[in-house]
Amino acid sequence: MTAISVSGLVKTFGTTRALDGLDLDVATGEVHGFLGPNGSGKSTTIRVLLGLLRPDSGSVRLLDGDPWRDAVALHRRLAYVPGDVTLWPNISGGESIDLLGRLRGGLDPRRRAELLDRFDLDPRKKARTYSKGNRQKVALVAALASDAELLVLDEPTSGLDPLMEAVFQECIREARTEGRTVLLSSHILAEAEALCDRVSIIRHGATVQSGSLDELRHLTRTAITVETARPATGLDALAGVHDLRQENGRLRFDVDTDALDGALRHLTGFGVVGLTSTPPTLEELFLRHYGDELAEDGASAREPVRS
Amino acid sequence: MSTQLSGASARPAAPARPGRSSTTAGTAALFRFALRRDRLRLPVWVAAGTAMVALQSVSSQSFYDTPGALAAYRASVGSNAATIALAGPPVGLDTVAGAVAFEISATVMLIAALMAMFTVTRHTRADEEAGRTELVRSARIGRHAPLLAAVLLSALACAALAVAVGSAATATGLPAAGSFVLGASFGACGLVFTGITAVAVQVTGHTRSVYGLVGGAFAVFFVLRAIGDIEGNWLVWTSPIGWAQATHPYSRDELLPLLLCLVAAVALTVAGFALLDRRDLGAGLTQPRPGRPAATRSLRSPLGLAVRLQRGAFLAWALGLALLGVVYGALADSVETLIAGNEQALAMFGDPDVGELVDAYLSTTFSITALLAAAYAVSAVLRARSEEGEQRAEPVLATATSRSAWLGSHVAVALAGSALAMAASGVTTGVVRVLQTGEAAALGRMVGAAVAYVPAVWVVAGLAVALFGLLPRLATALAWAAVGLFLVITMFAGSFDWPGWVSDLSPVSWVPLMPLEPWTAGPVLALTGIAVALLATGFAGFRRRDLATG
Incomplete structure (x- = not known):
């Protein structure tokens, strides 16, 4: 569906x-x-x-x-909340909520009251006197109080x-x-x-x-910080390991998700004392796609993954 | 914007100086910036006013090329209360130059007033309402600077209009001294409305209401001077338009009345600054009252919304046209007096039926009322455009509201509202005539004469709808240009030596001049057909096009 x-x-x-x-x-x-x-x-x-x-x-x-x-x-x-909510300056927030709800085909008054309460919105104010956030709340209450x-x-x-x-x-x-x-x-x-x-x-x-x-996340890299008993060598020769650097006696690097297993196996040979791994955030995904300095990675990442 | 403003702020910060100068800091930068924003608009306003004068000058000189023609003109104008009401005092009509000033001055006064109103509002209340003033005032810009810059810009435009009109009139062969007095009278009128707007933008928090206040002030002052001119009494001196026209260009060339204008303009501007100090940024003089926590039953459909949004404007226009109907009706009595006292006119019309002349006067006044009703209808249709452009149509059209229902609701307000306003002016004129003559039948005749214009008004509304559907981004400018064209045609087709098809361009000239002429079905059917076709075009265009925001 x-x-x-x-x-x-x-x-x-x-x-x-x-x-x-x-x-x-x-x-x-x-x-x-x-x-x-x-x-x-x-x-x-x-x-x-x-x-x-x-x-x-x-x-x-x-x-x-x-x-x-x-x-x-x-x-x-359906119910829609615009990105830039502009309302009729002379019409109160409560009236706008009712109007938009009725034009859509009705809204639930109990739910409307509950949402006004949860979003802490005064429905009596004229739209002109609302801040940006409060205008946003008007549109949200109108949308969420519907049965769309x-x-x-x-x-x-x-x-x-x-x-x-x-x-x-x-x-x-x-x-x-x-x-x-x-x-x-x-x-x-x-x-x-x-x-x-x-x-x-x-x-x-x-x-x-x-x-x-x-x-x-599979398409991106995990950040690893590792402390080993003996100085770890040869990591830079492994495929999928990037940005390797030494900091305060610890090794830091990023590793492609499919190369994670190989990298960890390699590290255990040097006696792992401590290890933290940070999963990639959406932020990193985003930056990877939009950071122009990472454009060379683009070709492989552009393959869409469908579920 | 950034270049101009940063130019001001990039200077080393001045030590905080208490006192007067700090509240006007940055005026020069804002003035230059405003001049840049209006580098096209203001020349268009000035050119429009100047072109009207030049056109009138050339046309009148060829039209009244013999002393006989001029004398006949003088006789007809001296006895026509409608012309005097629309134009001004019938003074100096013994020269062609004087006739030019008589015919064109009211129109250019209106242009000067509108130029001042739009210029001052655009750089003060409109910016403030949009939140731009907040940004500007956060820079090193004094509290009074935006208003001062706007007033100075408007004053500069008024001065430019004065010089341009003076030069154009002189260049087309009119006496130089009178030409510059004529130009100065327009500039002075513009200055007074600059001051009036400077006050109005403090009083109300909304651009739309500013236009209502200033437009209302113009209407009141225009009616005061119209009554004063017809009755020949002191009421002329209660109106800045009357002052400006009291210069009597080309005959007396009086400059003293312009001093009155100047004093009033300065006093009003000072009052504007005083009010500015008594209000908060973004607010008017009164605090907004809280509204209803929930909508009433009337606000449940697109039409309910359109009525709610437009009812204030409708009531103002309907009231205005009804009052105009009272004034026009009241002046009908003076038409008889004027004719009786004007032997030349009586001779020219060959001992006319006075009742017929009154009817001729009334039919002229209804054609003017029809143009005003058309202007209202256009503004009501264009409300749909501003709703769309300012992104308020989007959330409504994202509900189960069809495009036709949404546009139809605004169009319904425009059509019904303009018809009601027209009928209201017919009723008030009729009631006054009934009181004057004691004939009950006068009411029906006046209402009929007014309502006969409704199909013509709807054609203009239909034109605005068609433009909205097909050319949304140009619709506002083109629709108002059409209204302006029809106004020029109706007011001047008689005095300009124009071919018949020019006057046929205006739907208003298709309507029989009731009550002078009998009602005929032909033009009504033709106009209704055109209106329907234009409306259908507009709706079809809007259903097919993208929503055009911004």
Whole structure:
């Protein structure tokens, strides 16, 4: 079951090629991280998924429908939180929540009250007087109080404080428990790491990698710090060992995941006294894909991994 | 932006100087930056005003090329209350130059006032509302600097308009002294509205409300001077537009009234600074009241939202047009007095039926009201464009709201609102006429005459919808340009020596001049058909295109 299926999506604005053959697959019931740096095409993709922009080419399916042609019918089943929430200055937050909910087909008043409480939002204030974070909360409450089966969230936590970020993560976990599908665009990697079952990483309007976090970790390196009884030699000759250096009598190096076993076997021959291994963070994945100085690694990493 | 502002901040930090100078620090940098942002806009405003004068000058000189033609013109204008209400005091009409000043001054005064209003607002309240002023003021920029820079920029534009108009009028063959007095009168009018805007941007926190306040002030001052000019009384002196026109270019060339304008402009600007000191950044003079914690039942559909967003503007326009209807109706009595007292006119019209002349006057006033209703309809349609451009359409269209329903709700407000506003002006004129004449039938005739313009108003609204659907990014500019064109056609088609097809460009000129002429179905059906076609084009275009934000 797929909630979202995009392949070869192209969208140009004048001479700018915003989306350049983007692929995205989101399974029903999963929380899918949609990651990429600023300007990489995340919001454009989401606008195409919402039928607000018309694709130039490629196929786009959303909840088994065509997002452009069946926009109204599909929108009854989804809720959207824009990245840059702008509200009507003279309308209060509570009114905006009700309006957006009703236009979607109704929201649960009990849930609305509960979410207002959890997000600590005063619904009486006119939108003009809300801070960025509070405008974000209005959109989040409106989306989460609906019974939508798909939540499309475009950088929903930019502007939220850490306390509210925690509330948001709780709400997303609850949504997953209820069986809802979530597409979460973000560049906050800790958030994606905490919430997402699978992620897609895009760059320059194209998908560079997608898969579960475990699968992605396999594509990258583990950082090892080791202290041995006798000076360890010959590591630099092993394939898959990078960036070897000596620090305070300890050896530090990064090792490709498939070369990890060989490296450890080699080290035991020198009497391991202490060892720490740090799994790659999403941050490192990200930096590896976007750091231009690591471009030479790009060729091998570009192979998409599908589950 | 960064280059200009960093230029100011890169200087070694001045020691903190208490006192006056610090609140205006950075004015020069902001002024240069504002000049750069408006390097196209201001020349367009100045050129528009100057071109109107030059065109009028050339056209009038060929139109009134004999003393007889000029005398006939003088006779007809001297007896036409509608023309006097729209143009100004019928003074100095014994020369072509005087006729040029009479015909064009009200329009260019409006251009000068709008230029001042948009220029000052753009660099003060609009920036503040968008949060840019906060960024600017965090640099080494004094509290008063943004307003001072905006006022200076507007004053510079007014001066440029004065010089350009004076030069253009002289170049087209009018006496130089009078030409520069004419130009100065426009500049002075612009200065007063610079001051009025400087106050208005402090009073309210919203750009839209600023336009409402300043536009309302212009309307009030225009009506005051219109009544004063027709009645020939002191009311003229309650209006800055009256002061500027009291210069009587080419006949008396009075400069003293311009001093009044200057004093008022300075006083208003000083008041603006005083109010600025009494309010918070981003706020108006009053604190916003809290709203409802939950939406009422009316806010449950796209139409409910459009009505909620647009009701304030609708009420203001409807009230304005209704009041205008009262004024026009009240002045109908003066038409009779004017004619009775003008033997030349009586001779020219060949002992006319006075009732017919009153009808002619009333039909002219309704065509002006129709243009104002069309301007309202365009602003109501373009609300959809600003909702789209400012990304407020996106969350609504991401719900189960179709594009047609969303656009249709704003269009419905525009069509119904403009029709209601037109009817309101017919009702008020009618009631006043009933009170004047004692004939109950006058009410129906006036309402009919006003409502007859509704299809023409809807064509203009339809044009705005078509532009929105097909050319979203240009729609605002093009729709207003069309309104301006129709206004010029209606106001000047008679006095410019234009071929008939030019006046046919304006849908308003298709409508029979009721109550003078009888109602005919042909133009109404044609206009309705065109309106429907334009609306269909706009809706089809919007359904097919990308949402255009920013």
